[in-house]
Amino acid sequence: MENTNLKKLHTVTLDASKCIGCGSCVKRCPTEAIRVRNGKASIIYDKCVACGECVRICKSLAKIPSYDKLEIINNYKYKIALIPPSFYGQFNNVANINYILTALKKIGFDFVFEVGIGAELVSQVTQKLVAAGRLKKPIISTACPAVLELINERFENLKPNLLPLLPPVDISAKLARERAITHHGVAESDIGVFFVSPCPAKVYSLKANKMVNSHYVDGVLSVAEVYMALMPIISKLHESKNLSEMGVLGLQWASSGGEAAGVMCEKYLAADGIENVIDILERLENGSMTDVEFVELNACISGCVGGVLNVENPFVAKARIRQLRKKFPAVGNTLAEIDKPLEYYLVERQLQTDGQSFDSDRQIAFEKLMEIQRIYQTLPQLDCGICGAPSCRAFCEDIVMGRIPADTPCPMVKGQKQ
């Protein structure tokens, strides 16, 4: 995988045979990235932030999130699974989470590493950075890749406010890889590191190497698929090995508010659900939230437990995570034990913004904007979606940007004339 800013890596694809062109996804998409063309949904990948809302809303199950099939782990001799804290919320009646980790080893993984460990470390580094007072406030978390993409594409102004730390999954991948080499004596070339992802956004972000210079993760699997592989095994397990190493601090990252609570600053805000997130970002950009120091934003309702690749209802999973708290040690992994310099946790490369301008030449962009405004005045401004675009503004933009022929009529206006 090379460093890439491209959106060619399709986050979600369409099963055209299932798509009925209902337009639900067009209306639901928070970045207006979907259109219905010739009766089928089509994604403008430049606008997609991989939030997974279209997958969630599609009744026809025509939206297929991209991820790697479980079989790919067999391409590597030594297989490492990275398990997000939200994974523990997927299982009902598991007396001991070590059964889950033990079962993961039974399905072929040699080493299971909890991403909650990376999360605990990120929390502690964040605490230090906040205490040092050198970060631009309000500090915005970088853990949710859909939010990160949204900020990068639409809220460039807020980029200086981003926490300059890698997300827990990248830290965990680095640590797990190193541990396999030093503790388990594995040759680096034999190692395959696989994240079990709750969402398509993490798949996209890890594949595109959004914040790192070299890739630490070799494949991104889906929670649902790994869950299905585990179920037959887990029910037959009679004993487990003590494999869990993380503490409560890491576990609580599974749901919204958990990261912010771990920062130990009083003035924090945690918002979840992509529309709520956008509202907060607009307000932050307008400078109207001066009394907040740390902002945690999750694109999915309830946080990572709400990811669209999960199997369990977000609220059920969140409740389970809460009940699991008492089973985890209050003090987990500490920075002192891990003993890494600050640089180890820092973002390795700055996000590249494509920008939202209609044209790199301002005169041309200006003319396009004039044309958008002119066409907009001729439309009924109902945002009815019948044309296949989510709003009248998006329809104008499609014409001006050449996505549809310039003489495309508005179906509503055409109807009135006849």
Added chain:
Amino acid sequence: MQHIHLEYDVDGNNFVSAGQATENVKFCLKGLGINPQMIRRIAIAMYEGEINMVIHANGGKAIADIYMDKIVVQLVDTGEGIADINQAMQPGFSTATEDVRSLGFGAGMGLPNMRKYTDEFEIESTVGVGTHITMTVKF
């Protein structure tokens, strides 16, 4: 001169919808590829203006005229007007009610910030008639 004219009604007593005009203007400026810091200045000033009209004037009109090299934002209301503009321009001065303050507004930084973040700032107000603010930011 060739320009884009946008006009929005700002609904009085509705804090939730305040900011919609600002959002639309931000969309246009991002489309033009205007420097993000510049957009931020305009957004802060315009949002303050919208909020002001909600708090003090039961709403009004937000008008934006976008040119190749600048944006001119006007906020026009028919509220009670400002008796002492110099006093109103002092940082920290506010006539907002306790109700509004409890929502986190009314810190007395609205007008001072609008002047601070714009290149040109004009305010005209007549008691009993209304207030007209004109702000310009040059790209």
